[in-house]
Amino acid sequence: MKLNKILKNTFLVMVACFVLSACATSKKTGQLQSDVYTGKDTVEYLASGVPDRVFFATNESVLTTASRETLRKQAAWLRKNSKITIVLEGHADERGTREYNLALGERRANSAKDYLMTYGISSDRISVLSYGKERPVDSGSNPLSWSKNRRSVTVKAN
Amino acid sequence: MKKIIIAIFVVIFLPIKSYSLIEVDITRGNLNPLPIAVSAMSIDENSRESFEKILKKKNIGSEISSVVENNLKTSGLFNPLNKDAFLQAPDIANVKPRFEDWNLIKAQALITGKVSFADDKLRVEFRLWDVLAGKEMMALAFTTVPNNWRRVGHIISDKVYERLTGEKGYFDTRIIYVAEDGPKTKRIKKLAIMDQDGANNKFLTLGNELVLTPRFNPTNQMVTYLSYFKNLPRVYLLDIETGMQEVVGDFPGMTFAPRFSPNGKKIIMSFAKDGRSDIYTMDLENRIVEKITNHPSIDTSPSYSPDGKYICFNSDRSGYQQIYTMKSDGSNIKRISFGKGIYGTPVWSPRGDLIAFTKLHKGKFYIGVMRTDGSGERLLTENFYQEAPSWSPNGRVLIFYRETKTDEKGDGFSAKLWSIDLTGYNERMVKTPADGSDPSWSSLLTN
Numbered sequence: 001m002k003l004n005k006i007l008k009n010t011f012l013v014m015v016a017c018f019v020l021s022a023c024a025t026s027k028k029t030g031q032l033q034s035d036v037y038t039g040k041d042t043v044e045y046l047a048s049g050v051p052d053r054v055f056f057a058t059n060e061s062v063l064t065t066a067s068r069e070t071l072r073k074q075a076a077w078l079r080k081n082s083k084i085t086i087v088l089e090g091h092a093d094e095r096g097t098r099e100y101n102l103a104l105g106e107r108r109a110n111s112a113k114d115y116l117m118t119y120g121i122s123s124d125r126i127s128v129l130s131y132g133k134e135r136p137v138d139s140g141s142n143p144l145s146w147s148k149n150r151r152s153v154t155v156k157a158n
Numbered sequence: 159m160k161k162i163i164i165a166i167f168v169v170i171f172l173p174i175k176s177y178s179l180i181e182v183d184i185t186r187g188n189l190n191p192l193p194i195a196v197s198a199m200s201i202d203e204n205s206r207e208s209f210e211k212i213l214k215k216k217n218i219g220s221e222i223s224s225v226v227e228n229n230l231k232t233s234g235l236f237n238p239l240n241k242d243a244f245l246q247a248p249d250i251a252n253v254k255p256r257f258e259d260w261n262l263i264k265a266q267a268l269i270t271g272k273v274s275f276a277d278d279k280l281r282v283e284f285r286l287w288d289v290l291a292g293k294e295m296m297a298l299a300f301t302t303v304p305n306n307w308r309r310v311g312h313i314i315s316d317k318v319y320e321r322l323t324g325e326k327g328y329f330d331t332r333i334i335y336v337a338e339d340g341p342k343t344k345r346i347k348k349l350a351i352m353d354q355d356g357a358n359n360k361f362l363t364l365g366n367e368l369v370l371t372p373r374f375n376p377t378n379q380m381v382t383y384l385s386y387f388k389n390l391p392r393v394y395l396l397d398i399e400t401g402m403q404e405v406v407g408d409f410p411g412m413t414f415a416p417r418f419s420p421n422g423k424k425i426i427m428s429f430a431k432d433g434r435s436d437i438y439t440m441d442l443e444n445r446i447v448e449k450i451t452n453h454p455s456i457d458t459s460p461s462y463s464p465d466g467k468y469i470c471f472n473s474d475r476s477g478y479q480q481i482y483t484m485k486s487d488g489s490n491i492k493r494i495s496f497g498k499g500i501y502g503t504p505v506w507s508p509r510g511d512l513i514a515f516t517k518l519h520k521g522k523f524y525i526g527v528m529r530t531d532g533s534g535e536r537l538l539t540e541n542f543y544q545e546a547p548s549w550s551p552n553g554r555v556l557i558f559y560r561e562t563k564t565d566e567k568g569d570g571f572s573a574k575l576w577s578i579d580l581t582g583y584n585e586r587m588v589k590t591p592a593d594g595s596d597p598s599w600s601s602l603l604t605n
Binding site (some may be wrong): 018059061094095096097098099102103104106107108111114128129130131134135136137138139140145151 | 202234326341342343344345368370371384389391411412414415428430432433434435456459472474478479500502503516518521542543544545561564566568571595596
């Protein structure tokens, strides 16, 4: 009987630990998921409910589900405001060689551009500009800072 | 710096032909730099006064020998001895050194000289002596305008280096780089040029737009670089003398990573469009553009072999950044990097034998070299962040840049130029007035 009680208490303590640690990790993964920034710290808004940027994993230019959702909102806003033209600014983090990062920034911005075009935004309204790693939004030297810098930002041109 | 031609007179005082006991081997790591005595150049009082008036330097003889001494010291191959220990005065030593005196302080080689002011010109004679053999090894004289006094020091350094190592020197050269300032999120960048020893630093652009990755042309009179003028990143040409800038070609998208071909007639660069970057050349005379690579990947950082027949470049066509070589017409593409990690910024040595590169592996950056077929990979230095090696014209030294890690607050960022010998020894910081990045080494100014 005593053993049962000990086991039961141990079990309860373990459950408590798991619950607490789950809370701790979900706080971490709320910011970074599969190496892609998912936070809101650096995000600005083109209009109410329309975030201005999408984020990428290291070395990648693939759009995540969240990114595609953001771009759909941007496309809807652009369709409603048909006179607006935009510049897609592509960026990379500092953990790569300078020239390759310029090309990677261009590739990321083009990923976003291609997706906007599938939602009917004409290419005449979109231009692409890469800053490589030259304009980080976060000057930190850690994985979270780097993830905030791997981005494509939509900027109004007119 | 004005394009003044330096007249070099080879003046033979004694027969030059002499075997020597001194020899410096630059192919191995040098843990025993050659002890050398660099005497101040002797100068008569009238000349000293004249130069003091023109150049605002108290003793130009000492200044020139300081340039030589500093060059030899930073090469890591020589150990210039402390002048306080010298027993012979500069003027006597230049005519008839008492080799026992120099032997006493353990000098194996001795440099002496004489500076004079004649016909408004600077005249410098110098001699290199083999102290052990008790013979003169070399005697040369130079005449030039007084403002070129530092270049005389560099040319003397090159002559001494060549005589003692058998290889051409690299001291009469300049470095073009990007001078950086300001917070990491909003860096101000300007094109800057300086002598290889850090003197005569000059800015070539004002910092109003972002400028990156400059390169000299073979005659060191022009620079090609990337500018974000009017927020349109494009490759530009700049004339160092006149300051005139012009955009290269008429590309409907970002051009970047520009270099000159070995004969200076073409610019090779990347052109990015629709998410891919290909390598193109443009002939500067007839403006004809040629597409060299044709692949949906990112192809960039091209570098010609010194004979112009091959190009090495960076491509992610295999999934990650690797190094490839190809013929200069774009045919015969071969991957040459196969080690673990990501490879970038390949640069072909002026000697033609090696390709230097940046490597990223397990979060660390390396500067390394490999043979042109990819074999013999050797990593020279490791750091939190460093990249973009550039070769000295004799293919023996690499200059590159390093950035520091910022602290938790995001402060503490800096970018500095560094150099290291091919042997992996003699790693040292290259001083710049502010921060610096993207360094590129000129060829020898004297041809």
